[in-house]
Amino acid sequence: MGGCGSGRRYRYSTKGTLDASSRLDIRYLKNQGMLRGGYYSLSWNRNGEPTGNVSVRIVAGESMTVIYKWRRNSSEEWQPAEKVVRLAHTACALGGSRPWFVCPYCSRRVAIVIVDGAHVACRHCLNLTYASCNEDMIDRSWRKRDKIKSRLGGDDINIYVKPKGMHQRTWERLRWQYQNAELQGWEWMEARLEALRGWR
Ligand SMILES: [Zn+2]
Incomplete structure (x- = not known):
């Protein structure tokens, strides 16, 4: 169980990084009406403490751009990052459509992407990275x-x-x-x- 990095990622995330596991859930974005397009700010908290925030620019039906700064630990400079994640839709059996992120790495359709240091990717890709490191x-x-x-x-x-x-x-x-x-x-x-x- 766990790749060669599974425990270590956690250790790194406790050291004041942007947060190694900030998740963006497309269902949340949809519920908030953000998928209609626009520019938004999203933030995360843990035990009442802010753990990070990002800006997202959404072009309806096209893409989400995640704009943020990250650093590995508090002695490093913040590094700016701007990552584009494509959006996709699949038709539902009962009408309407369901939105998805398209993982920039594997092109899988996923409901959740994770902001992890310099990368925005699906869980599979991030796990794979650490497991096969x-x-x-x-x-x-x-x-x-x-x-x-x-x-x-x-x-x-x-x-x-x-x-x-x-x-x-x-x-x-x-x-x-x-x-x-x-x-x-x-x-x-x-x-x-x-x-x-x-x-x-
Ligand atoms: Zn992926």
Whole structure:
């Protein structure tokens, strides 16, 4: 169960990203009358805390453009993103029609797309990305990071506080290695996402 990234995505999403799992549900957009076209602002909350917001520009029957800023963590600059998702309709048996998003990656018709960092895609594509990621390289990075983490104090780690009895120089080295391993793990994942983008 779970791909090589299933747990880690969550860890990343807790670090102040736009929110790795902001969902856009086309049924909600329809109920709000947004599919008639226009420019809207949508926001998400978790436990009363805002976790992100995006603007969407909708051209009726054509497309939804999601405009937002994202960053991997609070020490990074916000990066602007503008992603276009096509809209489709299928006829219902009892008349009328049902709207869908068309996933930019796999062209599947879906009711929900997820805003995940630099990507807006369906659940299948995002899961696939993480599940089929370069397990070796990514896992190696995380294992390395976790090993260093335990030396730095385990789950209660505060990389700005030197553990008791540790040499200053050792601490500085471990701190650097810790951050590096984390960065590297993410870069391998990003590489997978880039590969995925190429499928379009
Ligand atoms: Zn997809």
